[in-house]
Amino acid sequence: MGAHAWTSEAPYIPSPPEPTRANGPGTLIPQRERITCLVHLSKAFAHIEGIVTAFAVIQGYAVLNVIPLGWPGRSVTVGCRYCRDGAWWLYDIRTGQSIRPANEARLAAHRITTQIEEAAAA
Incomplete structure (x- = not known):
């Protein structure tokens, strides 16, 4: 699980506040920076043959699935989480480990592709 899950291994780290909109519905969980970071990561995979990406939502948070074609179970x-040092970090949802x-x-x-390979x- 990631930092947004309530477990003993992953403490809760809130996202930074986002300005509220005067008109229209607002999201309960800030997503703008998180989605921007994940879109940039998705674009980084665009030139890598044999890997596709797909967006999903887990417990209300946007995530990016990196799926290698022909290697079932290796996705x-x-x-993307906001850390106390004031920076956004990419992390593996399953392990909770930071990536970059x-x-x-x-x-x-590159690190994710190497991990998959x-x-x-093995």
């Missing part, structure tokens, strides 16, 4: 679900700062999307994509070789 990685990536979330969100502004390093290409390096994060290592898991397939």
Whole structure:
């Protein structure tokens, strides 16, 4: 689970506040920065052959599924969380481990691809 789950391994870290809109419905959970970071990560995978990405929502939070074609069960679900140091970080939803700062999307994509390849070789 990620930082937004209430477990002993993942303390709750709230997202930064977002300005409220005067008109129309607002989301209960701020998503703008999180989605922007995940879109940049998705674009980093666009040039990698054999990997597709898909957005999803888990417990109200946007996530990005990184799915290798031809390797069932090797997908990685990536979330984005706001850390106490004031930066957004990409992390593996299943393990809770940080991957890279969100502004390093290409390096994060490389690390995730390497993780997938290592898991397939094992």
